[in-house]
Amino acid sequence: MAEVLSEFADHLRWEAGRSEHTVRAYVGDVRGLISFAGARGVPSTGIDLDLLRAWLAEQTRRGAARTTVARQVSSAKTFCAWAHREGLLATNPAARLQAPKAHRTLPAVLDPEQAAAAIAAAASPPEARDTGGERDTGGERDTGGEVGHAGGGEDAPLALRDRLIVELLYSCGIRVGELCGLDLGDVDADRRVLRVIGKGDKQRSVPFGAPAAAAVAAWLQRGRPALVTAKSGEALLLGARGGRLDQRMARTVVHRATAAQGVEIGPHGLRHSAATHLLEGGADLRVVQELLGHSSLATTQLYTHVSVERLRAVHDQAHPRA
Template identity: 35%
Template sequence: MHTQRNYKQQLETMAHHLAEMGLKDWSQVDAGWVRQLAGKGMREGMKASSLATRLSSLRSFFDFLILRGEMSANPAKGVSAPRKKRPLPKNLDVDEVNQLLEVSEDDPLAVRDRAMMELMYGAGLRLAELVSIDVRDVHLRSGELRVIGKGDKERKVPFSGMATEWVGKWLRVRGDLAASGEPALFVSKLGTRISHRSVQKRMAEWGQKQSVASHISPHKLRHSFATHMLESSNNLRAVQELLGHENISTTQIYTHLDFQHLAQAYDQAHPRARKRSDDKSD
Protein backbone atom coordinates (compact mmCIF):
# COMPACT_ATOMS: atom_id res chain seq x y z
CA MET A 1 0.00 0.00 0.00
CA HIS A 2 2.81 2.40 0.83
CA THR A 3 4.35 1.84 -2.63
CA GLN A 4 0.99 2.45 -4.33
CA ARG A 5 0.42 5.66 -2.37
CA ASN A 6 3.91 6.89 -3.21
CA TYR A 7 3.42 6.03 -6.89
CA LYS A 8 0.06 7.88 -6.96
CA GLN A 9 1.62 10.89 -5.22
CA GLN A 10 4.48 11.00 -7.73
CA LEU A 11 2.06 10.92 -10.68
CA GLU A 12 -0.12 13.67 -9.17
CA THR A 13 2.96 15.85 -8.70
CA MET A 14 4.05 15.24 -12.29
CA ALA A 15 0.53 15.92 -13.60
CA HIS A 16 0.70 19.27 -11.83
CA HIS A 17 4.02 20.04 -13.56
CA LEU A 18 2.47 18.95 -16.86
CA ALA A 19 -0.31 21.53 -16.47
CA GLU A 20 2.18 24.20 -15.37
CA MET A 21 4.08 23.77 -18.63
CA GLY A 22 0.94 24.04 -20.75
CA LEU A 23 0.76 20.41 -21.85
CA LYS A 24 -2.74 18.95 -22.11
CA ASP A 25 -1.99 15.24 -21.92
CA TRP A 26 0.84 12.76 -21.41
CA SER A 27 1.22 12.05 -25.13
CA GLN A 28 2.75 15.51 -25.55
CA VAL A 29 5.60 14.70 -23.19
CA ASP A 30 9.07 14.30 -24.72
CA ALA A 31 12.56 13.64 -23.32
CA GLY A 32 13.19 17.38 -23.03
CA TRP A 33 10.23 17.74 -20.67
CA VAL A 34 11.47 14.85 -18.55
CA ARG A 35 14.91 16.47 -18.32
CA GLN A 36 13.28 19.77 -17.35
CA LEU A 37 11.34 17.98 -14.64
CA ALA A 38 14.54 16.40 -13.32
CA GLY A 39 16.33 19.77 -13.41
CA LYS A 40 13.48 21.44 -11.52
CA GLY A 41 13.70 18.78 -8.83
CA MET A 42 17.45 19.34 -8.48
CA ARG A 43 17.02 23.12 -8.21
CA GLU A 44 14.43 22.61 -5.50
CA GLY A 45 16.93 20.57 -3.50
CA MET A 46 15.41 17.13 -4.11
CA LYS A 47 17.67 14.28 -3.02
CA ALA A 48 19.15 12.14 -5.77
CA SER A 49 17.34 9.07 -4.37
CA SER A 50 13.96 10.88 -4.42
CA LEU A 51 14.56 12.10 -7.95
CA ALA A 52 15.45 8.56 -9.02
CA THR A 53 12.14 7.34 -7.53
CA ARG A 54 10.23 10.03 -9.43
CA LEU A 55 11.86 9.11 -12.73
CA SER A 56 11.30 5.40 -12.10
CA SER A 57 7.59 6.06 -11.50
CA LEU A 58 7.43 8.09 -14.67
CA ARG A 59 9.10 5.36 -16.74
CA SER A 60 6.70 2.73 -15.39
CA PHE A 61 3.71 4.96 -16.11
CA PHE A 62 4.84 5.61 -19.69
CA ASP A 63 5.37 1.87 -20.22
CA PHE A 64 1.75 1.40 -19.09
CA LEU A 65 0.55 4.05 -21.57
CA ILE A 66 2.53 2.37 -24.36
CA LEU A 67 0.79 -0.95 -23.58
CA ARG A 68 -2.56 0.84 -23.85
CA GLY A 69 -1.54 2.34 -27.19
CA GLU A 70 -1.64 5.92 -25.90
CA MET A 71 2.10 6.50 -26.45
CA SER A 72 4.53 5.08 -29.00
CA ALA A 73 7.80 5.52 -27.05
CA ASN A 74 8.94 6.08 -23.49
CA PRO A 75 10.42 9.63 -23.22
CA ALA A 76 11.78 8.93 -19.73
CA LYS A 77 14.08 6.15 -20.89
CA GLY A 78 17.68 7.36 -20.98
CA VAL A 79 17.00 10.15 -18.46
CA SER A 80 18.52 9.29 -15.11
CA ALA A 81 18.99 11.02 -11.80
CA PRO A 82 22.50 12.35 -11.15
CA ARG A 83 24.64 10.13 -8.97
CA LYS A 84 25.36 11.39 -5.52
CA LYS A 85 28.72 13.10 -5.63
CA ARG A 86 31.39 11.60 -3.44
CA PRO A 87 32.93 14.37 -1.34
CA LEU A 88 36.60 14.96 -2.01
CA PRO A 89 38.86 14.49 1.00
CA LYS A 90 39.78 17.77 2.67
CA ASN A 91 43.30 18.83 1.89
CA LEU A 92 45.83 20.34 4.27
CA ASP A 93 46.75 23.98 3.82
CA VAL A 94 50.41 24.85 3.27
CA ASP A 95 50.90 25.86 6.92
CA GLU A 96 49.56 22.50 8.10
CA VAL A 97 51.88 20.68 5.71
CA ASN A 98 54.86 22.65 7.02
CA GLN A 99 53.80 21.91 10.60
CA LEU A 100 53.52 18.19 9.83
CA LEU A 101 56.87 18.03 8.10
CA GLU A 102 58.88 19.81 10.81
CA VAL A 103 60.18 16.45 12.02
CA SER A 104 63.65 17.19 13.39
CA GLU A 105 64.40 13.87 15.10
CA ASP A 106 67.38 12.03 13.66
CA ASP A 107 66.76 8.39 14.59
CA PRO A 108 66.45 6.17 11.48
CA LEU A 109 62.68 5.62 11.79
CA ALA A 110 61.95 9.34 12.12
CA VAL A 111 64.20 10.11 9.14
CA ARG A 112 62.41 7.38 7.16
CA ASP A 113 59.00 8.74 8.08
CA ARG A 114 59.83 12.31 7.15
CA ALA A 115 61.33 11.11 3.87
CA MET A 116 58.11 9.18 3.13
CA MET A 117 55.90 12.18 3.91
CA GLU A 118 58.10 14.60 1.98
CA LEU A 119 58.04 12.25 -1.02
CA MET A 120 54.31 11.61 -0.77
CA TYR A 121 53.56 15.35 -0.72
CA GLY A 122 56.49 16.31 -2.92
CA ALA A 123 55.59 13.95 -5.78
CA GLY A 124 51.85 13.41 -5.25
CA LEU A 125 52.25 9.64 -4.97
CA ARG A 126 49.62 7.03 -4.30
CA LEU A 127 50.26 4.89 -1.22
CA ALA A 128 50.84 1.78 -3.36
CA GLU A 129 53.33 3.72 -5.49
CA LEU A 130 55.28 4.93 -2.45
CA VAL A 131 55.53 1.43 -0.98
CA SER A 132 56.60 -0.14 -4.29
CA ILE A 133 59.54 2.23 -4.93
CA ASP A 134 62.94 0.55 -5.05
CA VAL A 135 66.23 2.29 -4.35
CA ARG A 136 67.14 2.05 -8.04
CA ASP A 137 64.03 4.11 -8.94
CA VAL A 138 65.34 7.21 -7.16
CA HIS A 139 67.66 9.68 -8.91
CA LEU A 140 68.59 12.33 -6.37
CA ARG A 141 70.93 14.34 -8.57
CA SER A 142 68.30 15.00 -11.23
CA GLY A 143 65.36 15.02 -8.81
CA GLU A 144 63.55 12.35 -10.79
CA LEU A 145 61.56 9.38 -9.59
CA ARG A 146 60.47 6.32 -11.56
CA VAL A 147 56.99 5.27 -10.49
CA ILE A 148 54.87 2.27 -11.44
CA GLY A 149 51.25 3.37 -11.20
CA LYS A 150 47.87 1.77 -11.80
CA GLY A 151 47.81 -0.84 -14.54
CA ASP A 152 51.59 -1.20 -14.24
CA LYS A 153 51.99 2.08 -16.14
CA GLU A 154 55.41 3.62 -15.65
CA ARG A 155 55.88 7.35 -15.33
CA LYS A 156 58.71 9.68 -14.38
CA VAL A 157 58.00 12.51 -11.96
CA PRO A 158 60.09 15.31 -10.47
CA PHE A 159 60.14 15.71 -6.71
CA SER A 160 60.81 18.65 -4.44
CA GLY A 161 64.09 19.94 -3.04
CA MET A 162 62.97 19.11 0.49
CA ALA A 163 62.01 15.58 -0.54
CA THR A 164 65.37 15.18 -2.28
CA GLU A 165 67.17 16.26 0.89
CA TRP A 166 65.28 13.90 3.18
CA VAL A 167 65.34 10.90 0.87
CA GLY A 168 69.11 11.46 0.72
CA LYS A 169 69.28 11.49 4.53
CA TRP A 170 67.24 8.30 4.67
CA LEU A 171 69.49 6.56 2.16
CA ARG A 172 72.47 7.33 4.40
CA VAL A 173 70.89 5.52 7.38
CA ARG A 174 68.77 2.96 5.51
CA GLY A 175 71.50 0.34 5.91
CA ASP A 176 70.89 0.36 9.68
CA LEU A 177 67.47 -1.23 9.08
CA ALA A 178 67.38 -2.84 5.63
CA ALA A 179 68.00 -6.57 5.27
CA SER A 180 70.80 -7.63 2.96
CA GLY A 181 69.67 -7.58 -0.67
CA GLU A 182 66.34 -5.82 0.08
CA PRO A 183 65.54 -3.60 -2.95
CA ALA A 184 62.76 -1.51 -1.34
CA LEU A 185 63.46 2.16 -0.70
CA PHE A 186 61.39 2.23 2.48
CA VAL A 187 61.72 -0.67 4.89
CA SER A 188 60.20 -1.63 8.22
CA LYS A 189 61.97 -2.37 11.49
CA LEU A 190 62.20 -5.96 10.26
CA GLY A 191 64.29 -4.81 7.31
CA THR A 192 61.76 -5.71 4.61
CA ARG A 193 59.53 -3.57 2.42
CA ILE A 194 57.22 -1.46 4.57
CA SER A 195 53.51 -2.33 4.41
CA HIS A 196 50.63 -0.07 3.39
CA ARG A 197 49.14 -0.31 6.86
CA SER A 198 52.40 0.69 8.55
CA VAL A 199 52.68 3.81 6.39
CA GLN A 200 49.10 4.80 7.22
CA LYS A 201 49.66 4.22 10.93
CA ARG A 202 52.95 6.14 11.07
CA MET A 203 51.54 9.15 9.19
CA ALA A 204 48.50 9.32 11.47
CA GLU A 205 50.79 9.16 14.51
CA TRP A 206 52.98 11.97 13.18
CA GLY A 207 49.89 14.10 12.57
CA GLN A 208 48.99 13.75 16.25
CA LYS A 209 52.57 14.24 17.42
CA GLN A 210 52.95 17.42 15.36
CA SER A 211 49.57 18.70 16.63
CA VAL A 212 48.03 18.94 13.17
CA ALA A 213 44.27 19.35 13.54
CA SER A 214 43.39 17.22 10.51
CA HIS A 215 43.72 13.45 10.46
CA ILE A 216 46.77 12.64 8.33
CA SER A 217 46.61 9.94 5.70
CA PRO A 218 48.69 9.19 2.60
CA HIS A 219 45.77 10.07 0.33
CA LYS A 220 45.33 13.42 2.08
CA LEU A 221 48.96 14.30 1.31
CA ARG A 222 48.46 13.32 -2.36
CA HIS A 223 45.25 15.35 -2.52
CA SER A 224 47.01 18.32 -0.91
CA PHE A 225 49.80 18.06 -3.50
CA ALA A 226 47.23 18.22 -6.31
CA THR A 227 45.30 21.10 -4.74
CA HIS A 228 48.36 23.23 -4.01
CA MET A 229 49.84 22.61 -7.46
CA LEU A 230 46.59 23.61 -9.17
CA GLU A 231 46.22 26.69 -6.99
CA SER A 232 49.77 27.78 -7.80
CA SER A 233 50.11 26.80 -11.46
CA ASN A 234 46.55 26.60 -12.83
CA ASN A 235 47.99 23.90 -15.11
CA LEU A 236 45.51 21.04 -14.96
CA ARG A 237 47.18 18.97 -17.65
CA ALA A 238 50.56 19.06 -15.91
CA VAL A 239 49.01 18.06 -12.60
CA GLN A 240 47.14 15.18 -14.25
CA GLU A 241 50.43 14.02 -15.74
CA LEU A 242 52.23 14.24 -12.41
CA LEU A 243 49.49 12.31 -10.65
CA GLY A 244 49.43 9.58 -13.29
CA HIS A 245 45.69 9.71 -13.85
CA GLU A 246 44.27 7.19 -16.31
CA ASN A 247 42.97 9.75 -18.83
CA ILE A 248 46.38 11.30 -19.41
CA SER A 249 46.96 9.08 -22.46
CA THR A 250 43.98 10.80 -24.07
CA THR A 251 45.21 14.23 -23.01
CA GLN A 252 48.62 13.56 -24.54
CA ILE A 253 47.06 13.21 -27.99
CA TYR A 254 46.39 16.94 -27.87
CA THR A 255 49.09 18.15 -25.50
CA HIS A 256 52.57 16.65 -25.67
CA LEU A 257 54.12 17.43 -22.29
CA ASP A 258 57.71 16.33 -22.01
CA PHE A 259 59.52 15.86 -18.72
CA GLN A 260 61.32 19.22 -18.94
CA HIS A 261 57.99 21.02 -19.21
CA LEU A 262 56.62 19.12 -16.22
CA ALA A 263 59.72 19.77 -14.13
CA GLN A 264 59.58 23.49 -14.95
CA ALA A 265 55.89 23.73 -14.02
CA TYR A 266 56.65 21.81 -10.82
CA ASP A 267 59.62 23.94 -9.75
CA GLN A 268 57.69 27.16 -10.28
CA ALA A 269 54.57 26.01 -8.44
CA HIS A 270 55.32 23.55 -5.65
CA PRO A 271 55.67 25.29 -2.26
CA ARG A 272 58.52 22.99 -1.14
CA ALA A 273 60.39 22.70 -4.44
CA ARG A 274 63.11 24.94 -3.09
CA LYS A 275 64.79 24.54 0.29
CA ARG A 276 63.92 27.38 2.64
CA SER A 277 66.90 29.49 3.64
CA ASP A 278 65.88 29.36 7.31
CA ASP A 279 65.55 25.56 7.46
CA LYS A 280 67.21 24.39 10.68
CA SER A 281 66.62 20.68 10.32
CA ASP A 282 70.24 19.69 9.52
Protein backbone atom coordinates in the same frame (compact mmCIF):
# COMPACT_ATOMS: atom_id res chain seq x y z
CA MET B 1 33.31 -21.79 -7.77
CA ALA B 2 36.83 -21.85 -6.33
CA GLU B 3 38.32 -22.80 -9.69
CA VAL B 4 36.38 -20.12 -11.56
CA LEU B 5 37.36 -17.46 -9.04
CA SER B 6 41.00 -18.53 -9.19
CA GLU B 7 41.04 -18.25 -12.99
CA PHE B 8 39.24 -14.90 -12.84
CA ALA B 9 41.81 -13.62 -10.33
CA ASP B 10 44.65 -14.73 -12.63
CA HIS B 11 42.99 -12.87 -15.50
CA LEU B 12 42.73 -9.69 -13.45
CA ARG B 13 46.27 -9.99 -12.17
CA TRP B 14 48.20 -11.03 -15.26
CA GLU B 15 46.11 -10.02 -18.27
CA ALA B 16 44.26 -6.93 -17.05
CA GLY B 17 47.16 -5.72 -14.90
CA ARG B 18 44.94 -4.90 -11.92
CA SER B 19 46.44 -4.21 -8.50
CA GLU B 20 46.20 -6.79 -5.72
CA HIS B 21 43.73 -4.52 -3.93
CA THR B 22 41.46 -4.51 -7.00
CA VAL B 23 41.85 -8.27 -7.47
CA ARG B 24 40.73 -8.92 -3.89
CA ALA B 25 37.77 -6.54 -4.20
CA TYR B 26 36.55 -7.88 -7.55
CA VAL B 27 36.94 -11.53 -6.57
CA GLY B 28 35.09 -10.87 -3.32
CA ASP B 29 32.25 -9.19 -5.21
CA VAL B 30 31.97 -12.04 -7.71
CA ARG B 31 32.06 -14.61 -4.92
CA GLY B 32 29.08 -12.80 -3.38
CA LEU B 33 27.29 -12.74 -6.75
CA ILE B 34 27.75 -16.46 -7.32
CA SER B 35 26.62 -17.23 -3.77
CA PHE B 36 23.56 -15.03 -4.30
CA ALA B 37 22.76 -16.94 -7.50
CA GLY B 38 23.32 -20.31 -5.83
CA ALA B 39 20.95 -19.43 -3.00
CA ARG B 40 18.26 -18.96 -5.65
CA GLY B 41 19.05 -22.20 -7.40
CA VAL B 42 20.82 -20.50 -10.30
CA PRO B 43 24.20 -21.94 -11.38
CA SER B 44 27.02 -19.57 -12.23
CA THR B 45 26.48 -20.42 -15.89
CA GLY B 46 22.89 -19.18 -15.64
CA ILE B 47 23.58 -15.63 -14.44
CA ASP B 48 21.43 -13.16 -16.40
CA LEU B 49 20.58 -9.47 -16.29
CA ASP B 50 17.57 -9.92 -14.00
CA LEU B 51 19.67 -11.79 -11.45
CA LEU B 52 22.40 -9.13 -11.60
CA ARG B 53 19.86 -6.39 -10.94
CA ALA B 54 18.34 -8.40 -8.08
CA TRP B 55 21.82 -8.87 -6.56
CA LEU B 56 22.58 -5.14 -6.74
CA ALA B 57 19.16 -4.28 -5.33
CA GLU B 58 19.90 -6.58 -2.40
CA GLN B 59 23.19 -4.78 -1.76
CA THR B 60 21.38 -1.44 -1.75
CA ARG B 61 18.71 -2.78 0.57
CA ARG B 62 21.40 -3.84 3.00
CA GLY B 63 22.75 -0.30 3.07
CA ALA B 64 25.74 -0.55 0.73
CA ALA B 65 27.15 2.85 -0.21
CA ARG B 66 26.72 4.10 -3.77
CA THR B 67 30.49 3.85 -4.28
CA THR B 68 30.40 0.21 -3.18
CA VAL B 69 27.52 -0.62 -5.52
CA ALA B 70 29.31 1.17 -8.36
CA ARG B 71 32.38 -1.01 -7.75
CA GLN B 72 30.20 -4.14 -7.64
CA VAL B 73 28.74 -3.20 -11.02
CA SER B 74 32.28 -2.87 -12.37
CA SER B 75 33.19 -6.25 -10.86
CA ALA B 76 30.13 -7.90 -12.43
CA LYS B 77 30.73 -6.33 -15.84
CA THR B 78 34.38 -7.38 -15.82
CA PHE B 79 33.54 -10.91 -14.70
CA CYS B 80 30.69 -11.44 -17.16
CA ALA B 81 32.74 -10.16 -20.09
CA TRP B 82 35.58 -12.50 -19.14
CA ALA B 83 33.25 -15.46 -18.53
CA HIS B 84 31.59 -14.92 -21.91
CA ARG B 85 34.97 -14.92 -23.67
CA GLU B 86 35.93 -18.08 -21.80
CA GLY B 87 32.71 -19.82 -22.81
CA LEU B 88 31.37 -19.96 -19.25
CA LEU B 89 28.39 -17.76 -20.17
CA ALA B 90 26.44 -17.99 -23.43
CA THR B 91 26.03 -14.20 -23.51
CA ASN B 92 27.31 -11.22 -21.58
CA PRO B 93 24.36 -10.28 -19.35
CA ALA B 94 26.18 -7.32 -17.79
CA ALA B 95 26.65 -5.44 -21.06
CA ARG B 96 23.55 -3.33 -20.32
CA LEU B 97 24.09 -3.07 -16.58
CA GLN B 98 24.17 0.53 -15.36
CA ALA B 99 26.16 1.72 -12.36
CA PRO B 100 24.77 4.35 -9.98
CA LYS B 101 26.55 7.67 -10.10
CA ALA B 102 28.74 7.80 -7.04
CA HIS B 103 28.91 10.90 -4.89
CA ARG B 104 32.53 11.89 -5.29
CA THR B 105 33.94 13.26 -2.04
CA LEU B 106 37.46 14.46 -1.43
CA PRO B 107 39.36 14.34 1.86
CA ALA B 108 40.32 17.33 3.94
CA VAL B 109 43.27 19.34 2.70
CA LEU B 110 46.20 20.81 4.60
CA ASP B 111 47.39 24.32 3.90
CA PRO B 112 51.09 24.66 2.98
CA GLU B 113 52.07 25.61 6.54
CA GLN B 114 50.25 22.59 7.99
CA ALA B 115 51.89 20.33 5.43
CA ALA B 116 55.35 21.60 6.38
CA ALA B 117 54.54 21.13 10.06
CA ALA B 118 53.29 17.58 9.43
CA ILE B 119 56.55 16.69 7.71
CA ALA B 120 58.50 18.01 10.69
CA ALA B 121 56.18 16.22 13.13
CA ALA B 122 56.76 12.90 11.38
CA ALA B 123 60.38 12.94 12.52
CA SER B 124 59.57 13.96 16.09
CA PRO B 125 59.65 11.12 18.65
CA PRO B 126 56.09 10.77 19.99
CA GLU B 127 55.37 10.10 23.65
CA ALA B 128 54.14 6.64 22.73
CA ARG B 129 53.45 4.95 19.47
CA ASP B 130 50.55 2.51 19.20
CA THR B 131 49.73 1.06 15.80
CA GLY B 132 46.56 -0.66 16.90
CA GLY B 133 48.15 -3.97 17.76
CA GLU B 134 50.73 -4.07 14.98
CA ARG B 135 54.41 -3.31 15.20
CA ASP B 136 56.29 -1.65 12.40
CA THR B 137 57.81 -4.84 11.04
CA GLY B 138 58.05 -4.15 7.34
CA GLY B 139 55.02 -6.17 6.33
CA GLU B 140 55.32 -8.82 9.07
CA ARG B 141 52.44 -9.02 11.51
CA ASP B 142 53.26 -8.81 15.21
CA THR B 143 51.65 -7.65 18.42
CA GLY B 144 52.50 -4.94 20.88
CA GLY B 145 53.57 -1.30 20.63
CA GLU B 146 56.04 -0.10 18.05
CA VAL B 147 59.70 0.41 18.82
CA GLY B 148 59.40 4.00 17.60
CA HIS B 149 62.12 6.62 17.40
CA ALA B 150 63.90 5.59 20.54
CA GLY B 151 67.58 6.37 20.51
CA GLY B 152 68.71 9.22 18.29
CA GLY B 153 65.65 11.47 18.20
CA GLU B 154 65.15 12.96 14.75
CA ASP B 155 68.27 11.17 13.50
CA ALA B 156 66.94 7.74 14.46
CA PRO B 157 66.45 5.47 11.43
CA LEU B 158 62.66 5.30 11.82
CA ALA B 159 62.45 9.06 12.31
CA LEU B 160 64.36 9.64 9.08
CA ARG B 161 62.11 7.15 7.31
CA ASP B 162 58.88 8.63 8.66
CA ARG B 163 59.89 12.12 7.59
CA LEU B 164 60.64 10.79 4.10
CA ILE B 165 57.26 9.03 3.94
CA VAL B 166 55.32 12.24 4.56
CA GLU B 167 57.71 14.33 2.47
CA LEU B 168 57.39 12.17 -0.65
CA LEU B 169 53.63 11.69 -0.36
CA TYR B 170 53.11 15.45 -0.17
CA SER B 171 55.93 16.66 -2.41
CA CYS B 172 55.19 14.19 -5.19
CA GLY B 173 51.47 13.53 -4.73
CA ILE B 174 52.01 9.81 -5.24
CA ARG B 175 49.73 7.05 -3.92
CA VAL B 176 50.72 5.14 -0.79
CA GLY B 177 50.98 1.90 -2.79
CA GLU B 178 53.30 3.62 -5.25
CA LEU B 179 55.41 4.91 -2.37
CA CYS B 180 55.79 1.50 -0.74
CA GLY B 181 56.62 -0.05 -4.11
CA LEU B 182 59.58 2.23 -4.78
CA ASP B 183 62.96 0.58 -5.23
CA LEU B 184 66.39 2.15 -4.86
CA GLY B 185 66.77 2.27 -8.64
CA ASP B 186 63.58 4.31 -8.94
CA VAL B 187 65.24 7.34 -7.36
CA ASP B 188 67.26 9.59 -9.65
CA ALA B 189 68.88 11.85 -7.07
CA ASP B 190 70.84 13.89 -9.62
CA ARG B 191 67.76 14.85 -11.63
CA ARG B 192 65.49 14.75 -8.55
CA VAL B 193 62.97 12.47 -10.24
CA LEU B 194 61.11 9.37 -9.08
CA ARG B 195 60.14 6.55 -11.43
CA VAL B 196 56.70 5.51 -10.24
CA ILE B 197 54.70 2.44 -11.25
CA GLY B 198 51.03 3.37 -10.99
CA LYS B 199 47.71 1.69 -11.66
CA GLY B 200 47.73 -0.75 -14.54
CA ASP B 201 51.55 -0.97 -14.25
CA LYS B 202 51.78 2.40 -15.99
CA GLN B 203 55.11 4.11 -15.43
CA ARG B 204 55.54 7.84 -14.98
CA SER B 205 58.26 10.22 -13.83
CA VAL B 206 57.55 12.52 -10.89
CA PRO B 207 59.93 15.33 -9.87
CA PHE B 208 60.69 16.21 -6.25
CA GLY B 209 62.18 19.32 -4.70
CA ALA B 210 65.23 20.15 -2.62
CA PRO B 211 63.63 19.34 0.78
CA ALA B 212 62.62 15.89 -0.44
CA ALA B 213 66.09 15.40 -1.93
CA ALA B 214 67.60 16.17 1.48
CA ALA B 215 65.22 13.72 3.16
CA VAL B 216 66.12 11.02 0.62
CA ALA B 217 69.84 11.59 1.16
CA ALA B 218 69.51 11.47 4.96
CA TRP B 219 67.51 8.23 4.80
CA LEU B 220 69.93 6.54 2.40
CA GLN B 221 73.01 7.66 4.32
CA ARG B 222 71.93 7.31 7.97
CA GLY B 223 68.58 5.55 8.07
CA ARG B 224 68.31 2.65 5.65
CA PRO B 225 71.77 1.18 6.36
CA ALA B 226 70.78 0.74 10.02
CA LEU B 227 67.66 -1.27 9.14
CA VAL B 228 68.73 -3.19 6.05
CA THR B 229 68.78 -7.00 6.24
CA ALA B 230 69.10 -9.85 3.79
CA LYS B 231 65.36 -9.65 3.07
CA SER B 232 65.38 -5.93 2.26
CA GLY B 233 66.15 -6.44 -1.40
CA GLU B 234 65.98 -3.26 -3.44
CA ALA B 235 63.11 -1.71 -1.44
CA LEU B 236 63.64 2.00 -0.82
CA LEU B 237 61.59 2.20 2.38
CA LEU B 238 61.93 -0.44 5.09
CA GLY B 239 60.09 -1.55 8.19
CA ALA B 240 61.76 -1.93 11.58
CA ARG B 241 62.78 -5.52 10.78
CA GLY B 242 64.19 -4.71 7.38
CA GLY B 243 61.34 -5.85 5.13
CA ARG B 244 59.66 -3.62 2.56
CA LEU B 245 57.52 -0.97 4.25
CA ASP B 246 53.90 -2.05 4.64
CA GLN B 247 51.12 0.29 3.51
CA ARG B 248 49.43 0.00 6.90
CA MET B 249 52.49 1.40 8.63
CA ALA B 250 52.79 4.23 6.11
CA ARG B 251 49.17 5.18 6.80
CA THR B 252 49.82 5.13 10.55
CA VAL B 253 52.80 7.46 10.12
CA VAL B 254 50.74 9.94 8.10
CA HIS B 255 47.76 9.92 10.47
CA ARG B 256 50.04 10.52 13.44
CA ALA B 257 51.93 13.37 11.75
CA THR B 258 48.81 15.18 10.53
CA ALA B 259 46.82 14.72 13.74
CA ALA B 260 49.18 17.16 15.42
CA GLN B 261 48.00 19.81 12.93
CA GLY B 262 44.38 19.41 13.89
CA VAL B 263 43.44 17.85 10.52
CA GLU B 264 44.02 14.11 10.73
CA ILE B 265 44.21 12.78 7.20
CA GLY B 266 45.69 9.79 5.44
CA PRO B 267 48.06 9.44 2.48
CA HIS B 268 45.30 10.30 0.00
CA GLY B 269 44.75 13.53 1.89
CA LEU B 270 48.39 14.45 1.33
CA ARG B 271 47.97 13.59 -2.36
CA HIS B 272 44.88 15.80 -2.42
CA SER B 273 46.82 18.59 -0.70
CA ALA B 274 49.63 18.33 -3.26
CA ALA B 275 47.19 18.57 -6.17
CA THR B 276 45.37 21.51 -4.60
CA HIS B 277 48.56 23.46 -3.94
CA LEU B 278 49.84 22.80 -7.46
CA LEU B 279 46.62 24.12 -8.98
CA GLU B 280 46.51 27.10 -6.65
CA GLY B 281 50.10 27.84 -7.59
CA GLY B 282 49.12 28.07 -11.26
CA ALA B 283 50.00 24.60 -12.54
CA ASP B 284 48.24 23.50 -15.72
CA LEU B 285 45.49 20.94 -15.14
CA ARG B 286 47.00 18.47 -17.61
CA VAL B 287 50.40 18.74 -15.96
CA VAL B 288 48.80 17.88 -12.62
CA GLN B 289 46.99 14.99 -14.32
CA GLU B 290 50.34 13.61 -15.51
CA LEU B 291 52.00 14.07 -12.13
CA LEU B 292 49.20 12.30 -10.28
CA GLY B 293 48.90 9.51 -12.84
CA HIS B 294 45.19 10.04 -13.55
CA SER B 295 43.96 8.25 -16.66
CA SER B 296 41.12 10.75 -17.04
CA LEU B 297 41.28 14.54 -16.83
CA ALA B 298 37.84 14.44 -15.22
CA THR B 299 39.40 12.87 -12.12
CA THR B 300 41.94 15.68 -11.85
CA GLN B 301 39.18 18.28 -12.26
CA LEU B 302 37.65 17.11 -8.99
CA TYR B 303 40.48 18.88 -7.18
CA THR B 304 39.71 22.27 -8.73
CA HIS B 305 36.72 22.93 -6.48
CA VAL B 306 39.04 23.60 -3.54
CA SER B 307 40.45 26.59 -5.39
CA VAL B 308 37.06 28.30 -5.58
CA GLU B 309 37.77 30.41 -2.49
CA ARG B 310 41.03 31.58 -4.03
CA LEU B 311 39.24 32.43 -7.27
CA ARG B 312 36.62 34.37 -5.34
CA ALA B 313 39.32 36.34 -3.50
CA VAL B 314 41.01 37.23 -6.80
CA HIS B 315 37.65 38.20 -8.32
CA ASP B 316 36.78 40.41 -5.35
CA GLN B 317 40.11 42.15 -5.61
CA ALA B 318 40.33 42.56 -9.38
CA HIS B 319 36.84 42.92 -10.83
CA PRO B 320 35.23 46.39 -10.81
CA ARG B 321 31.78 44.88 -10.23
CA ALA B 322 32.85 42.49 -7.48
